[in-house]
Amino acid sequence: MNIFSLIQYVLFLGIIVALVKPVGVYLERVFAGERTFIDPVMRPLERLIYRLAGVNPQQEMDWKQYAVTFLLFGFGGTLFLYLILRIQPILHTFDPAFQPAPLAPDLAINTAISFATTTTWQAYGGETTMSYFSQIVGLAAQNFLAGAAGLVVGIAFIRGLARERTTFLGNFWVDVTRAVLWVLLPISIIGSLILVWQGVPLNFNSYPTVSLLQATVDTNGNQITTQVLPMGPVAALEFIKNLGTNGGGFFNVNGVHPFANPTPLTNLISMLAIAILPAALTHTFGRMVGRPRQGWVLFWVMFVLFLAGIFMSDWAEQRGNPRIAALGVDTTVSSIQAGGNMEGKETRFGIGGSVLAAVTTSNGATGSYNSMYDSYIPIGGAVVLVNMMLGEIIFGGLGTGLYSIILVSLVGLFVGGLMVGRTPEYLGKKISVNEMKLILLYALVAPMIILPLTALAVITAPGLTALTTNSGAHGFSEILVAYTTSMANNGLNFAGVSVNNPFYNITTAVTMWAGRFGLVVLALALAGQFVQQVHKPVTPGTMPTDTPLFAMLVIATAIIVSALSYFPALALGPLVEHMLL
Amino acid sequence: MNTQLRPALTVFALLTIITGVIYPLVVTGIAQVAFPSQANGSLIIAEDGKAYGSELIGQQFDDPKYFWGRISATGTFAYNAFNAENLTASSGSNYGPLNPALLEMVQARVDALKAADPDNTAPIPVDLVTASGSGLDPHISVAAALYQVPRVATARGLDEAQITALVNQYTEGRQFFILGEPHVNVLKLNLALDGVQ
Secondary structure, three states: OOHHHHHHHHHHHHHHHHHHHHHHHHHHHHHHOOOOOOHHHHHHHHHHHHHHHOOOOOOOEOHHHHHHHHHHHHHHHHHHHHHHHHOHHHOOOOOOOOOOOOOOHHHHHHHHHHHHOOOOOOOOOHHHHOOHHHHHHHHHHHHHHHHHHHHHHHHHHHHHHHOOOOOOOEOHHHHHHHHHHHHHHHHHHHHHHHHHHHOOOOOOOOOOEEEEEEEEEOOOOOEEEEEEOOOOOHHHHHHHHHHOOOOOOOOOOHHHOOOOOOOHHHHHHHHHHHHHHHHHHHHHHHHHOOOHHHHHHHHHHHHHHHHHHHHHHHHHHHHOOHHHHOOOEEOOOEOOEOOOOOOOOOOOOHHHHHHHHHHHHHHOOOOOOOOOHHHOOHHHHHHHHHHHHOOOOOOOOOOHHHHHHHHHHHHHHHHHHHHHOOOOEEOOEEOOHHHHHHHHHHHHHHHHHHHHHHHHHHHOHHHHOOEOOOOHHHHHHHHHHHHHHHHOOOOOOOOOEOOOOHHHHHHHHHHHHHHHHHHHHHHHHHHHHHHHOOOOOOOOOOOOOOOHHHHHHHHHHHHHHHHHHHHHHHHHHHHHHHHHO | OHHHHHHHHHHHHHHHHHHHHHHHHHHHHHHHHHOHHHHOOOEEEOOOOOEEEEOOOOOOOOOOOOOOOOEOOOOOOOOOOEEOOOOEEOOOOOOOOOOHHHHHHHHHHHHHHHHHOOOOOOOEEHHHOOEOOOOOOOEEOHHHHHHHHHHHHHHHOOOHHHHHHHHHHOEEOOEOOOEOOOEEEHHHHHHHHOOOO
């Protein structure tokens, strides 16, 4: 490993560890309605919103009402975005140089669902498909709203464990307004300006044409002497795409594009934006249930699994592609080159910056990226895939990551309880038959959708049309990634696969919907069960859930459950490829 | 559910206006005042007012007297940041590591480099023979630049030490001494070679 790569990883994780407590405390205060330093600006705005909407902030909802409002919010976002994308040319005001066409219905519905579920799987290239209006009023706004919706479901879930003898989990409208005004908006204002400072464009200009220093020829033999540069309100979209753990970027190649991610600093800030709120939420959780250690245990589980991914991916990518080295190419690391597998990577990031992004985004349910995963060494690509298969529990998506890792812990507790013959319980809440049914359903939904759809795609003609760049085991991996990422609401992809056709637009849309709304409803139902229970007192027979032993139980459960579900699929994809390399 | 319809529509509409209209306009306004060059694409404007490109977007070079950049897999022509006719733009090759097309691409580049500079027996740095992820990477590694110094010096009839000094001048080190990789901006280097201010 390059020493500077190691320094970057340590710096990244060090900043996260340092920020968990202060940010976690802030989140707790925001959702409890306590005073914060930006109240003078936001409180009047908040009150105005409640007045216009007819919301009574004191009136709370039970799990069913919370779920219904969440779904309404999501469907509303989907419909609104669909309309904007279908009538793009009519909304003239912010059009760039080219006249964008309306999106085809299957692409529009796929994109609408994709952004409303925070997947932000992009079966299109932004700078050639979207008007500026669509990018900001459509996509950027959805990045805020859908990200906020995920965060508040996480908070509601925590309340389910923290409260007792009630049915109320909070008021969705209050929570989501607070999430946007107190959390996502302030951080985005600062973050997007830092991005601009480093070179990310933020304008409403038309695309300028510049002269090339040296003329070149195109594939038809014509002389080319100019270059058209894409422009737009890039920074307004780029920061919130990461902060809300969405991932949908302005450009076709997302964070690989020099305009979206110009320097190693923007890369670091963007990756921190993905991980910090989900990481801090573990501390918020610990505080809200009155036992901070419980939160730290979950955080360190995430930390360990994160590091494991970093080391494996860095090892694979730094080693490089032996077939390329055999052609007389130097892939060794030195003070003057990054070396390793540079296919699909950018010079300014090298191996360390690219691997950091690969592991952070695949773990963070965020579909942004700064290198092309399709060109990764098999083990490197496998790390990306496995991180998603584990269920986005390593920091994970905003809000969703927290209840995902707790659900995995509950599976572990159930197994542990079986081993010692006791009814499992978590934080004083009993896990009996009703709870276990919901937990197991949660664990089964993902493989039950990903694997059959992948199988369908690889045995039918429409499915196989996706393999326009790679084939064989790597092609299989590409398709497996497409469904895994949709289910995990991640959105990253192996970009060589051509999925802008009805088969994939529809099947991935269904998967994204199931991955988001299906799992949210299950989590809220479980929270609804928990919140009615009384907290049982701690006895000598209670299994402690704040010890290293428990942490190891969670890690083992996560790996074993995923391995059982996905090992055969992994064997057909990355593992075969690894043997052949 | 009917009671939730009004809050749903209103909260959705208001938050969309705040995050989708007000926020982008506000930050764009601040950015245009505080960071005008970056906010508008970091364009390289010469003293005569001509725009030579962006600091952040690479261009294709294959003339022996220029430094060559990385391979670009964008459509129609290399470093094609936006093509209006067929609507293609930034792109990587997306070749998997076992893809025969990958090795063909690398071999072709190796052959082209060797043909342009037959006496150079040093191993070729990997970033010079691989496609960048965006197809628009403006940089190459320092090793890749140093590899090309002999060829450029010969083509321009200049001293190798002069060229190396220029490369060092246009080498950007790691950010804050620890982030990222040292890199050379190919376009700016070539503009300097041509004497464009």
